[in-house]
Amino acid sequence: MANSALEVTGIHKSYPGVQALRGVDLRVAEGEVVGLCGANGAGKSTLVKILSGAEQPDGGGIAVGGEVQGLATPHAARQAGICTIYQELSLVPQMTVLDNIFLDDFRRRGMVVRRRGLETVARRLLGRLGADVDVHTRVADLSIAKQQLVEIAKALKSEPAMLLLDEPTTTLPPRDVEALLSLMRDLARDGVGLIFISHRLDEVTGVCDSVEVLRDGRKVTRFDRPPPHHEIVRAMVGDRYENSLAAAAAEGAEGKLGGVAQQDVVLEVDGVTDGARLQPCSFQVRRGEVLGVTGLLGAGQNELAECIFGIRPVTSGRTIVAGRTVPPNKPRKSIAHGIGLIPEDRKTQGLVLDMSAMKNMTLASIDRFTSFSMLQGRREAAHARRFVEELQIKCSSVDQRVRTMSGGNQQKVLLARWLTRDSRVLLLAEPTRGVDVAAKEEIYRLIRRHLRGGGAAVVVTSEVSEAALCDRVLVLSNGRIVAEMDHDQIQADHDGFLAHLR
Amino acid sequence: MSKTLNTPTAPSPTARPRRRFIPRPGPQAYLLLVFLAVGVVGTLASPYFLTARNLENIAVAAAVVAVLGVAQFIVIVTRGIDLSVGSIAALSTVIAAVLLRQGVGVVATIVVALLSCALAGLVNGVMVVYARITPFVATLAMMSIARGVAFIVQVGTLIVISNQQFMQLFGGRTGALPNVVLIALVVTLAAAFAMKFSPIGRRLYALGGNPEAARLSGLPVNRDTVLAYVTSGFLAGLAGLMLAGRLSQGSSLVGQGYELDSIAAAVVGGTSLFGGTGDPISTVLGALIIGMIGNIMNLVGIQSEPQLVIRGLVILLAVFLTSGNGIQRLRQGAAGFLRRPPAGERSGLMGSGLTAANDDAPTPSDAAAQQTTPRRTGH
Numbered sequence: 064m065a066n067s068a069l070e071v072t073g074i075h076k077s078y079p080g081v082q083a084l085r086g087v088d089l090r091v092a093e094g095e096v097v098g099l100c101g102a103n104g105a106g107k108s109t110l111v112k113i114l115s116g117a118e119q120p121d122g123g124g125i126a127v128g129g130e131v132q133g134l135a136t137p138h139a140a141r142q143a144g145i146c147t148i149y150q151e152l153s154l155v156p157q158m159t160v161l162d163n164i165f166l167d168d169f170r171r172r173g174m175v176v177r178r179r180g181l182e183t184v185a186r187r188l189l190g191r192l193g194a195d196v197d198v199h200t201r202v203a204d205l206s207i208a209k210q211q212l213v214e215i216a217k218a219l220k221s222e223p224a225m226l227l228l229d230e231p232t233t234t235l236p237p238r239d240v241e242a243l244l245s246l247m248r249d250l251a252r253d254g255v256g257l258i259f260i261s262h263r264l265d266e267v268t269g270v271c272d273s274v275e276v277l278r279d280g281r282k283v284t285r286f287d288r289p290p291p292h293h294e295i296v297r298a299m300v301g302d303r304y305e306n307s308l309a310a311a312a313a314e315g316a317e318g319k320l321g322g323v324a325q326q327d328v329v330l331e332v333d334g335v336t337d338g339a340r341l342q343p344c345s346f347q348v349r350r351g352e353v354l355g356v357t358g359l360l361g362a363g364q365n366e367l368a369e370c371i372f373g374i375r376p377v378t379s380g381r382t383i384v385a386g387r388t389v390p391p392n393k394p395r396k397s398i399a400h401g402i403g404l405i406p407e408d409r410k411t412q413g414l415v416l417d418m419s420a421m422k423n424m425t426l427a428s429i430d431r432f433t434s435f436s437m438l439q440g441r442r443e444a445a446h447a448r449r450f451v452e453e454l455q456i457k458c459s460s461v462d463q464r465v466r467t468m469s470g471g472n473q474q475k476v477l478l479a480r481w482l483t484r485d486s487r488v489l490l491l492a493e494p495t496r497g498v499d500v501a502a503k504e505e506i507y508r509l510i511r512r513h514l515r516g517g518g519a520a521v522v523v524t525s526e527v528s529e530a531a532l533c534d535r536v537l538v539l540s541n542g543r544i545v546a547e548m549d550h551d552q553i554q555a556d557h558d559g560f561l562a563h564l565r
Numbered sequence: 566m567s568k569t570l571n572t573p574t575a576p577s578p579t580a581r582p583r584r585r586f587i588p589r590p591g592p593q594a595y596l597l598l599v600f601l602a603v604g605v606v607g608t609l610a611s612p613y614f615l616t617a618r619n620l621e622n623i624a625v626a627a628a629v630v631a632v633l634g635v636a637q638f639i640v641i642v643t644r645g646i647d648l649s650v651g652s653i654a655a656l657s658t659v660i661a662a663v664l665l666r667q668g669v670g671v672v673a674t675i676v677v678a679l680l681s682c683a684l685a686g687l688v689n690g691v692m693v694v695y696a697r698i699t700p701f702v703a704t705l706a707m708m709s710i711a712r713g714v715a716f717i718v719q720v721g722t723l724i725v726i727s728n729q730q731f732m733q734l735f736g737g738r739t740g741a742l743p744n745v746v747l748i749a750l751v752v753t754l755a756a757a758f759a760m761k762f763s764p765i766g767r768r769l770y771a772l773g774g775n776p777e778a779a780r781l782s783g784l785p786v787n788r789d790t791v792l793a794y795v796t797s798g799f800l801a802g803l804a805g806l807m808l809a810g811r812l813s814q815g816s817s818l819v820g821q822g823y824e825l826d827s828i829a830a831a832v833v834g835g836t837s838l839f840g841g842t843g844d845p846i847s848t849v850l851g852a853l854i855i856g857m858i859g860n861i862m863n864l865v866g867i868q869s870e871p872q873l874v875i876r877g878l879v880i881l882l883a884v885f886l887t888s889g890n891g892i893q894r895l896r897q898g899a900a901g902f903l904r905r906p907p908a909g910e911r912s913g914l915m916g917s918g919l920t921a922a923n924d925d926a927p928t929p930s931d932a933a934a935q936q937t938t939p940r941r942t943g944h
Contacts, residue, residue, distance in 0.1 A: 374781065398783035412781055415774035417841055426771055427782040429764045438762050480782065 066129065068093045068256025069114075069145070069225045074123035076109055078467070083109040085280040086123070091225065091256040096247055098271035098289070099260045102299050102499040106280040107260055108469075111229050114258075115147035116140030128224050141167070144224035148231050150497060152214050156203035161185050163202055164217045188216040191249075193242050208239045215243075219250075226250065227258045230497060232266055244270045262499055264292045296500055319550060320507055320522070321514055321534035324352035329519040330402075330488045331383040332371060338378030341366045342543040345380075348488070353510065353520040355533030358564065363542035365407055368490050368523045372404045373397045384488060398427060403481030405474070407492040407523075413477045416466035420458050421447035423465050424479040431483070450479045455505060471502025478509050489513055489520045495529060507532070527561065538563040595886050596835055596850050603857050611864040619860065621743065625811070627856035628749035629654075629804045631849045633823055634830035635756045636800035638848040641831050642760075642773045643793045644840030645700035649689060649707035650801040651823035653682050655816065656715040657805025661731070662724035662815020671730045679802045685711055686798020690791030708824065715817035723816035726809060735810020745807045749849070752800065756845035769793060773840030829855060833883040854883060 071089040076082075084106045091097045101107045112118040114125070116134035125132050127143045134140040140147070154163045164185050185198045194212040202210055211231060218226065228247070232240045247257055247270055261267055267274060268289035276284040276298040284298040329350050334343040341363050348354045356364045369375035371382050377391040390396045394404075406412035414423055424447050425432055432443040447461040454475045458468055465473050474494065481489055491510070495503040510520055522533055530536045531553050538546040538560075546563040553560045607614035633650050640647040657678045664674040685707060692703035726732065737744050760766035772779040772786050780786045804823075809815055834851030836843030858879050862872045 372781075394781050395783045395785065404781060406781060411775070412777050415771050415778050415841070417774050418771065422767065422771070426767075426779070426784070429767055429784075433764045436763060438764060438767060440762070 066093050067091065067126070068095070068128060068254075069258075070126040070129075071110075071114070072124045072126075074110065074113060074125075075121045076106075076113060076118065077121060083280050084113075084120070087277065087280070087282050089258075089275060089282070091258060093224075093254045093256055094251045095273065096251050096257045096259055096271045098267035098274040099258055099277065100264075100267060100274060100295055100299055101277035102471075102501045105277040105299070105499075107277055108229070109280075110277070111147065111227055111258075111260070114140065114145055114225075114227055116145075138167075141221060141223070145227065146218035146221065146223035146225070147227040148211075148214055148218055148229065150230040152207075152210050154202045154210055154214060154217075157201065159199050159201055160189075160196055160205070160213050161198040163213055164188065164198075164220060166217070184220070185216065188219055189213070191219070192216055192246055208235050211235060211239075215246075223255065225256045225258070227260075229260045230262065231259075232261055232263065240266065262497070262503075264295055264500075267295070268292065299500060320510060320532040321351070321353040321520075321550070323514050324534055325350040329385055330371075330521070331381075333381045333383065335367070335370050335377055335380030335382060337366060337370050337375050340542045341370060343380055344544055346537060346544070346547075348519045348521060350517055350519055351514050352535065353514055353522060353533045355530035355536040356521060356523045356539065357525065357527060357530035357536060358539035362539040364523045364525070364539050365492055366542070367539065368404070368407075368492050368521065371397070371521075372402060372490055374404075398484070398486070401485075401487035403427070403484060403486030403489050405477050405481070405489065405491040405494055407496075409470075409473055409477055414465050414473060417464055419462045420451070420456065420465055420468065420476050421461040423476050424450060424483055427480050428484045446483065447479075450483070454479055454509060469502075471498040471505070474498055474502070474506060475509070478506065482509070482513065487518055489518060490523065491520060492523045493525065494522060495524075495526070527564065531557075531560070536560070540564070593835060593844075593847050596833075596847055596854075596883075599883050599886060600850055600854050600857075603854055603861070607857060607861040607864070610861055613864055614861065619864075621746075623853070623856050623860045624746045625743050626860070627852050628743075628745040629807050629811075630823065630826050630830055630856065631749045631852040632752050632800055632804040632807065633827035634834070634848045634852045635752055635845045636797040636804070637824075637827035638831045638834075638836055638843060638845055639756065639769070639793050639800075640700070640797045641828075641836050641838060642769050642840055642843060643790050644773050644776070645693060645790070645793065646704065646828065646838070647689065647794065647797045647801075648701065648704040648824045649685065649711055650797060650804070650827055651820040651825075652708045652711035652715070653685050653798055653801035654805035654808060654820040654823060655818070656685065656711045656718075657682050657802040658809040658812075658815040658819055659715040659719045659724070659817055660815070661806055661809050662726050663718055665726055665728045665731055666724055671728060671734065674731065675806060678806060679799055682802025682805065683795050683799040686795040686801070687791065689798065690794030693794065694787045694790050712817055719815065719817050723814045723818070726813045726815060732810060732813055735807055736813065745811065748803070748807060752803070753845055753849045760844055765789065765792070770841055773842075775841070826852075826855070829880050833880055851883070855880070 067090050069089070069091040071087065074084050074087045076084040087106065087110060089097070089110070099107055099110070109118065113120050114134065116137040116139050119135070125134060127145060130143075132139075132143040134143060134145070137147075155166065158166070161181060165181055182198055189196050189198070189212065192212045192215060194209060194216070196205065196209050196213065202213060205213070215231070232243060235243065244266060247259065251257055251272075259267065259271060268291075271289055274286040274289055274295060275282060276286075276295060278299060286294070327350050328347045329352075330348040332347070333345050335341075335345075336343040344367055346354065356367060358364045366375055370377050370380075373389075373392050373394045373396065382389045382391070382397075384400045384402060387400060389400045389402070397404075410416060415426065418426075421444060425443055429438070432439050432446070444461060450456070451458060451461055456468075456472050456475045456479070458472065465476055468476070489510070494506055494510070498506065510522070513520060522529065524530050531550075533550065535547065535549045536553060537544050538548075540563070546560075548556075548560055548563075613619055633654065636650050637647055660678040660681055661674050664677060665671070669677075689700075689704050689707050692698045692706075693700050696703075698706075735744060735748075739747060760769070768779070768784050768789050771782070771784060772789055776786060805820065808819055812819065830852035831843065831848045832838065832851070833854055834843060834847035834849070836848060855876065858876060859872065862875060867875070
């Protein structure tokens with residue numbers, strides 16, 4: 064048995080109102096890739112935070128390369144040999160790639176910046192990742208995928224013994240995911256221990272030597288070799304397994320999001336374009352119908368959603384909701400006409416993080432809870448409590464700040480905002496990104512509920528499997544609609560569907 | 566006052582964390598603690614401190630700063646700042662004095678003065694929202710313009726106010742209380758009520774907390790921001806009338822430095838300059854704390870120069886305790902020092918290095934989000 068790169072024993076951690084970790088053990092051997100799976104709130108993120116030095120455990124021990132370590136700060140964790148790549152990148156956008164890579168390591172720079180030497184190192188690191196990036200470009204000018212590679216290069220520079228990757232693939236296009244996974248194998252071959260967190264189980268089973276599953280802050284299962292997906296899902300969701308559609312889908316059953324479409328058109332988009340990246344797009348969505356809009360990363364699907372909602376300036380074309388033309392470029396008008404947007408980035412565009420779950424839910428419907436110019440606190444709280452229960456939002460109370468809630472629950476709070484407003488058309492941009500399998504099913508359930516209630520939905524997603532759940536799918540490529548297929552066509556000709564993605 | 570102790574972050578009874586024996590008080594509780602501590606120091610320092618007459622002096626002196634503090638708070642909560650409140654107050658005294666000298670009625674005078682000041686606020690708001698000038702610069706310009714206009718309107722030196730009705734209104738008293746104190750009290754309570762229970766209050770907190778989210782939720786972000794500056798100008802005008810009543814004169818020279826006093830009051834009261842947090846009552850408590858400290862130093866006979874130094878230090882301390890989670894950090898630090906933990910398990914001051922203000926369970930990604938927010942929403 065190889066030496067252990069990381070040994071974690073009996074880690075406990077509690078937050079106000081939540082016992083996040085209840086005695087977790089974890090061992091990663093040198094050169095081993097361990098997949099860490101668990102539903103939202105299972106304790107994954109907390110464990111990562113502790114290992115990266117951002118949070119202190121209440122009890123338990125951590126040993127890196129056989130040496131017991133206290134990871135008091137992120138810096139101490141890096142010194143100890145644990146580097147972490149977060150889903151949200153920590154680069155300075157105004158600075159160049161080179162400066163970012165050496166941002167946390169001034170020693171190499173000495174009194175005088177030895178640019179040439181640094182450049183060589185940076186190029187070698189990026190080359191090892193197969194990244195075609197000029198070290199003098201500003202990070203802000205790079206695509207998200209390339210920024211991610213810069214982030215990884217930055218971590219690799221210090222030759223860490225352990226590399227933690229917290230959902231590194233979420234924002235990457237498929238080709239770069241492949242590259243990253245094979246890179247992880249290479250690093251493991253060099254003796255680095257890796258912990259890999261991803262909501263995409265095929266990635267986990269594809270790259271990992273073993274898989275650990277957390278549930279409710281405990282380690283429930285360790286698979287010594289990657290098991291079939293449904294076994295992981297079963298371990299993750301536990302008792303909820305039986306009624307979980309996710310598990311059914313994982314076992315090969317057919318899932319469908321819509322199926323209740325009626326005749327009358329609710330949303331009509333007529334030649335909408337931003338005059339730049341997006342060619343004129345036209346389509347209709349009927350009542351009770353869910354339309355998928357997909358494409359590879361950057362194919363224009365998110366731009367389309369932003370144009371319809373009025374965030375991105377529209378140069379020509381019309382959006383019509385229930386027969387009435389929506390004035391362009393004004394989110395406020397779009398909302399008044401019955402469109403609701405679940406934005407791609409819920410933290411910066413959706414939620415007021417320091418406000419309570421309740422206030423976030425009612426934010427778009429404040430008038431509804433106002434009478435005689437006063438907020439009806441009791442009515443508002445009752446409404447929020449009903450939604451918390453109905454949508455199964457996990458929170459200590461409706462007054463909990465959304466900042467302290469998990470991604471899936473934050474997303475449900477956003478959905479609750481538009482359900483509260485009774486929006487006719489929901490635009491959902493990447494609705495299940497960064498959300499675990501169980502919460503994903505919950506979100507699908509809420510979309511179904513909205514459709515049965517007579518609403519319509521547009522799901523903008525770069526997850527092909529998610530798009531395939533919809534009644535009808537538009538495929539975008541280079542800002543143009545290149546294909547339209549309905550659910551049955553996709554089921555019959557999956558390869559044909561995938562072939563449109565370019 | 567119990568309202569301030571139970572602001573939105575307080576957990577509901579059903580949600581009380583199980584493993585905590587004493588609920589951790591919020592930042593506002595520390596503010597009250599500082600307030601009481603300063604009171605105790607004052608009582609010990611001088612027998613004269615706790616007399617009715619002295620307390621009234623403190624209240625009267627703090628009343629103007631309190632109203633300006635509320636004005637400032639309403640702008641700060643939207644992520645803005647209003648450097649023009651002191652100048653607008655001066656403009657208000659001059660307008661009132663000029664009109665009264667012309668024999669204009671008291672009511673008309675007050676209305677004209679307040680509307681003029683609200684107009685100055687409107688200009689601020691329009692500059693910030695539609696001309697996209699940062700609040701700091703837009704109100705810096707207005708600070709200069711308003712005082713300049715006051716000079717021009719005044720023509721010459723200060724104008725004495727002799728109108729008895731006006732003096733009675735802003736310089737007199739009702740029952741046991743001076744009218745200025747009553748006005749400050751009404752303004753504070755009205756603002757506190759509006760921020761907590763009215764839709765506009767909720768909208769201001771939301772647009773300060775995350776402007777983009779507020780906009781994409783369909784809130785009238787532009788209109789509300791302008792309204793915040795108009796309200797600030799209006800209240801600055803009211804503070805000016807209070808000053809005019811106290812000094813029985815209108816002068817373009819009064820109110821200098823009040824913009825900074827009002828910011829200090831808001832900040833000592835726990836308001837974050839990043840917007841979206843704080844409340845008017847805490848701001849007024851902040852104004853009172855600063856006022857009390859000045860009073861105590863006067864009673865003890867400290868020279869005015871060291872007074873400035875001490876006041877600055879007290880502001881730093883108060884802000885550390887209220888918005889910087891200071892007590893919690895001190896406690897953690899002390900615990901770490903006393904426990905002398907084994908080598909394998911270190912904790913202490915550094916452990917909270919990433920702790921954002923008032924955060925229960927901060928995460929690195931939150932810290933990252935906070936860093937990215939201004940970038941994304943900046944013009």
